[in-house]
Structures are given as structure tokens and as C-alpha cells.
Amino acid sequence: xxxxxxxxxxxxxxxxxxxxxxxxxxxxxxxxxxxxxxxxxxxxxxxxxxxxxxxxxxxxxxxxxxxxxxxxxxxxxxxxxxxxxxxxxxxxxxxxxxxxxxxxxxxxxxxxxxxxxxxxxxxxxxxxxxxxxx
Amino acid sequence: xxxxxxxxxxxxxxxxxxxxxxxxxxxxxxxxxxxxxxxxxxxxxxxxxxxxxxxxxxxxxxxxxxxxxxxxxxxxxxxxxxxxxxxxxxxxxxxxxxxxxxxxxxxxxxxxxxxxxxxxxxxxxxx
Numbered sequence: 001x002x003x004x005x006x007x008x009x010x011x012x013x014x015x016x017x018x019x020x021x022x023x024x025x026x027x028x029x030x031x032x033x034x035x036x037x038x039x040x041x042x043x044x045x046x047x048x049x050x051x052x053x054x055x056x057x058x059x060x061x062x063x064x065x066x067x068x069x070x071x072x073x074x075x076x077x078x079x080x081x082x083x084x085x086x087x088x089x090x091x092x093x094x095x096x097x098x099x100x101x102x103x104x105x106x107x108x109x110x111x112x113x114x115x116x117x118x119x120x121x122x123x124x125x126x127x128x129x130x131x132x133x134x
Numbered sequence: 135x136x137x138x139x140x141x142x143x144x145x146x147x148x149x150x151x152x153x154x155x156x157x158x159x160x161x162x163x164x165x166x167x168x169x170x171x172x173x174x175x176x177x178x179x180x181x182x183x184x185x186x187x188x189x190x191x192x193x194x195x196x197x198x199x200x201x202x203x204x205x206x207x208x209x210x211x212x213x214x215x216x217x218x219x220x221x222x223x224x225x226x227x228x229x230x231x232x233x234x235x236x237x238x239x240x241x242x243x244x245x246x247x248x249x250x251x252x253x254x255x256x257x258x259x260x261x
Contacts, residue, residue: 015200015203015204017153017157017200017203017204017207017208018203018204018207020153021150021153021207021208024146024149024150024153028141028145028146028149029143029146060199062196089202089203089206089218110203110206110207111202111203111204111205111206111207111214112207114146114150114207115146
């Protein structure tokens with residue numbers, strides 16, 4: 001799938017408070033280059049130009065929810081295989097399994113700990129990289 | 135907000151605490167907004183405008199969901215748990231697809247009252 005280092009993250013989240021905390025966590029702690037979109041529509045419109053290495057998608061958003069946004073992103077030529085992580089409070093085993101069936105590389109539970117968010121993203125990125133190398 | 139990627143952990147923790155304080159300051163306003171959303175639901179029930187109910191319930195659900203997520207992110211676990219219980223009640227009525235009556239509204243209002251108590255206690259303990 002990819003062997004590049006993880007640098008550019010597209011983060012899609014409608015809640016401003018959570019955006020702000022995640023931005024601090026991913027930029028200042030993780031050192032990532034982050035592009036934030038407040039809706040699925042914005043993500044679909046801006047994702048190709050930003051060309052992310054990985055996408056973080058909130059599941060529950062007004063308008064296009066996370067799964068609908070993922071489906072729309074997959075139709076964009078340069079984003080057919082970009083790893084996507086869902087961020088959601090609904091993390092029971094059955095729900096996580098459903099997200100993986102939809103094509104997510106992993107799931108991060110909300111609310112997240114800002115101090116460890118970047119580590120969780122990196123863990124999932126490594127699992128994707130290892131699978132693609134196998 | 136512009137994030138400085140060269141911040142050290144202490145600076146980051148200070149920034150997070152500032153964000154948390156800003157969130158806490160907004161809590162009473164959030165609760166007033168949710169209260170007015172619930173009043174709109176009550177009016178729709180009383181005036182038998184059932185066609186409006188799903189949208190109004192969805193709006194209130196999103197507000198509760200927002201509080202659930204943000205509260206937890208800022209370490210306010212009790213707020214998150216109580217807001218999630220309100221989410222569950224609203225979600226039940228959104229999915230039941232039936233006409234709500236005053237008894238249903240009382241159930242929603244009861245859960246909101248519990249949330250308000252938790253939020254008020256949280257707010258007062260911080261200021």
C-alpha cells in the first residue's frame with residue numbers, strides 16, 4: 001500500500017473544540033503536517049490537492065458522515081488506497097469490525113487522550129505498512 | 135489557533151489547560167442552547183407538529199453528542215457520561231419513529247435535568 005514515512009494528515013471533524021485539541025496533539029506532539037476539514041464535503045473537495053498520507057475521519061458528522069465520506073474519497077483517483085482511521089465513541093467489537101469492513105485501517109476511540117493520539121495514529125500506520133510489505 | 139511545532143511538553147500541557155478553561159467558560163451557554171432546543175421539541179409536541187420532530191430531535195442529539203465528545207477530550211468524564219445518557223434517550227426517540235407525547239418529553243427533560251446538574255457542579259467546582 002505504501003512505504004513512505006507518515007507526514008501529512010487530513011483530519012475531518014465537525015467539532016471545533018475537538019479540532020483544536022487534535023491540532024495541538026498532532027502538530028505539536030506528533031510533528032505532522034495537518035489539514036483540517038470541518039465536513040465530509042470539504043474533505044472530498046480538498047483531499048486531492050492536499051494529498052494526505054493518511055486520513056482521520058470522525059464517524060458522526062452532520063451531512064456526510066464518516067462512512068459516506070470514506071466512500072466518496074475512495075472515488076477520487078489519488079485516494080483509492082490512502083489509509084483511513086475512523087474516530088468514534090462507538091468502539092464495541094461489532095462496531096469496530098463494521099468499520100474495518102468499510103475499509104478503515106483502524107479505529108481510534110473518542111474521547112481521545114491528546115498526549116497519546118499521535119502514538120495511536122503511528123501504531124495504525126505501522127500496521128498498514130507492515131501488511132503492505134508482507 | 136496556530137500551533138507551534140517546537141512546543142515542549144510543558145507548553146503543550148499549558149495550552150491544553152487553556153483550551154479546557156475556554157471550554158468550561160462556554161458550558162453555561164451550551165446548556166442554555168440545549169434548553170432552548172428542548173423547548174422547541176416541547177412546542178412541536180404541544181402543537182402536534184410531528185413533521186418537525188425528527189429534525190428537532192436530531193438537532194438536540196447533535197448538541198448532546200458534541201458535549202459528549204468535547205467533555206471527554208477535556209477530561210470531564212462525568213459530563214461526558216451524562217451527555218451520553220441524554221444522547222441515548224434522544225436516539226431512542228429518533229429511531230422509534232413514533233409521535234412523541236408529553237410523557238416522552240418528560241423523559242427527555244429528566245435526562246437533561248441530570249446533565250444540567252452535573253454540568254453546573256462541574257462548572258462551579260472550577261470557578
